[in-house]
Amino acid sequence: MVFRRRSWAADQPAADGADSFAQEALSYVDSLYGTAMRLTRRVTDAEDLVQDTYLKAFRSSSQFKRGTNLKAWLFTILHNTFLNMRRHDGRNPVDVDSDVVERAADMTASQHTPEQLLTRATLNADLQAALDQIPEAFRQAVWLRDVEEFSYAEIADMLEVPIGTVMSRISRGRRMLYERLAKTRMVG
Amino acid sequence: MKNCRDVEPLLAPYVDGDAAPEDRAAVDAHIEACGCCRDDLTAQRVARDLLHARRERLRDAPTPQLRARCAAQAVRAHAQVAPAARRTLISRQVPLAAAATIVLAFAAVFGLGLNNKVQALAFQMTVDHVKCARFNSSPVAADPVLLAQQWSAKAGWPLTVPASSEPAGLELRSVRRCGVTDGRVAHLIYDWRGEPLSVYVLNSKAVAGTSQVQRLGHQSVMWSQNGRTYVVLTGASRREDLAGVVHYMRSNVY
Numbered sequence: 301m302v303f304r305r306r307s308w309a310a311d312q313p314a315a316d317g318a319d320s321f322a323q324e325a326l327s328y329v330d331s332l333y334g335t336a337m338r339l340t341r342r343v344t345d346a347e348d349l350v351q352d353t354y355l356k357a358f359r360s361s362s363q364f365k366r367g368t369n370l371k372a373w374l375f376t377i378l379h380n381t382f383l384n385m386r387r388h389d390g391r392n393p394v395d396v397d398s399d400v401v402e403r404a405a406d407m408t409a410s411q412h413t414p415e416q417l418l419t420r421a422t423l424n425a426d427l428q429a430a431l432d433q434i435p436e437a438f439r440q441a442v443w444l445r446d447v448e449e450f451s452y453a454e455i456a457d458m459l460e461v462p463i464g465t466v467m468s469r470i471s472r473g474r475r476m477l478y479e480r481l482a483k484t485r486m487v488g
Numbered sequence: 489m490k491n492c493r494d495v496e497p498l499l500a501p502y503v504d505g506d507a508a509p510e511d512r513a514a515v516d517a518h519i520e521a522c523g524c525c526r527d528d529l530t531a532q533r534v535a536r537d538l539l540h541a542r543r544e545r546l547r548d549a550p551t552p553q554l555r556a557r558c559a560a561q562a563v564r565a566h567a568q569v570a571p572a573a574r575r576t577l578i579s580r581q582v583p584l585a586a587a588a589t590i591v592l593a594f595a596a597v598f599g600l601g602l603n604n605k606v607q608a609l610a611f612q613m614t615v616d617h618v619k620c621a622r623f624n625s626s627p628v629a630a631d632p633v634l635l636a637q638q639w640s641a642k643a644g645w646p647l648t649v650p651a652s653s654e655p656a657g658l659e660l661r662s663v664r665r666c667g668v669t670d671g672r673v674a675h676l677i678y679d680w681r682g683e684p685l686s687v688y689v690l691n692s693k694a695v696a697g698t699s700q701v702q703r704l705g706h707q708s709v710m711w712s713q714n715g716r717t718y719v720v721l722t723g724a725s726r727r728e729d730l731a732g733v734v735h736y737m738r739s740n741v742y
Binding site for chain 1: 496497498499500501503504506528531532534535536538539540542543545546547548549550551554555557558559561562704705
């Protein structure tokens with residue numbers, strides 16, 4: 301399996317270390333914001349989430365273990381910050397077992413073949429919209445795997461769930477995404 | 489043979505090519521007999537391939553303002569950590585000359601391990617440049633005399649504003665009070681061959697000699713001259729050309 305991993309150099313002088321940390325951390329703002337947008341689906345919430353993530357990361361930079369994966373560490377903070385944000389909003393943090401999930405999972409696909417779906421040039425906006433309709437837990441797992449290219453183990457650590465749960469969420473999430481796209485094409 | 493429920497979590501690593509050999513064999517045996525899971529596998533592969541193919545375009549891009557606010561969190565975070573300890577550190581290590589009082593406004597950067605005034609100035613100015621130069625720049629060339637007059641009236645001390653210069657590739661865009669220093673530092677904003685370039689002017693001598701610093705992907709050159717301190721700063725990578733800009737500034741401030 302290949303995924304990008306940048307390690308923070310362990311042998312840097314202390315004076316430059318914090319600066320390197322800040323610089324590398326800030327290089328992940330696109331990934332963090334893209335993920336925050338898929339989680340919150342609102343620009344203002346996503347921006348608040350990313351800013352809070354950076355504030356926490358910089359405050360607790362001494363807790364980051366040099367040589368480990370800074371991107372995964374930042375995403376863990378993002379995830380926890382998101383859960384806190386949701387709790388304060390009074391919303392259900394993870395709607396894994398809701399009826400929505402079952403309805404989504406049971407939804408029948410269209411008669412289009414998978415190849416037709418691809419060749420019909422699904423628009424990026426359609427793909428984003430389809431993703432946003434998937435229940436949060438599945439959307440997050442699929443996004444972290446297929447867009448951010450984290451490993452199953454990294455996602456399990458991040459979300460604090462067993463690796464089997466991660467695999468199951470990705471499997472179901474991908475299927476739901478396909479079915480959403482198929483449905484969009486069918487009704488469109 | 490595994491049933492559909494057992495196989496479901498194995499499909500994701502199977503599609504990714506990450507399944508263990510025994511899991512791969514179990515999936516192969518199952519889908520041979522189960523059309524439902526075979527279709528499921530195909531659907532998952534399509535979804536995955538689509539996401540992979542579009543991954544760069546699927547991410548919403550953060551605004552430049554958000555990037556700047558995130559960069560500013562580095563300073564904010566350290567400004568809020570152990571203020572008593574930091575005050576002690578600063579009072580022991582930084583001479584409190586008049587010029588250094590401005591550096592104290594940037595005390596937060598000491599939390600980042602930056603150990604002298606030059607580094608501190610470069611760091612804070614870089615954050616300010618990222619925050620302000622891109623968004624407070626006028627789209628058209630500005631009148632240096634008018635801006636200098638406006639500055640003197642507002643700030644109470646005279647400022648020389650070097651005009652646009654074609655040989656140096658500079659076009660003056662605006663002058664503003666640098667927010668992070670409570671207006672004590674003048675921030676001259678230029679367009680430098682398509683890239684924003686900042687010149688900060690402190691009304692005091694804060695550094696000795698000429699220093700070059702690389703911070704957060706930006707380069708700065710700073711020096712003191714006639715009782716003022718100047719910091720030329722840009723994110724552009726043409727390091728060798730910056731000497732020409734510095735020479736122009738040195739020749740046109742007094």
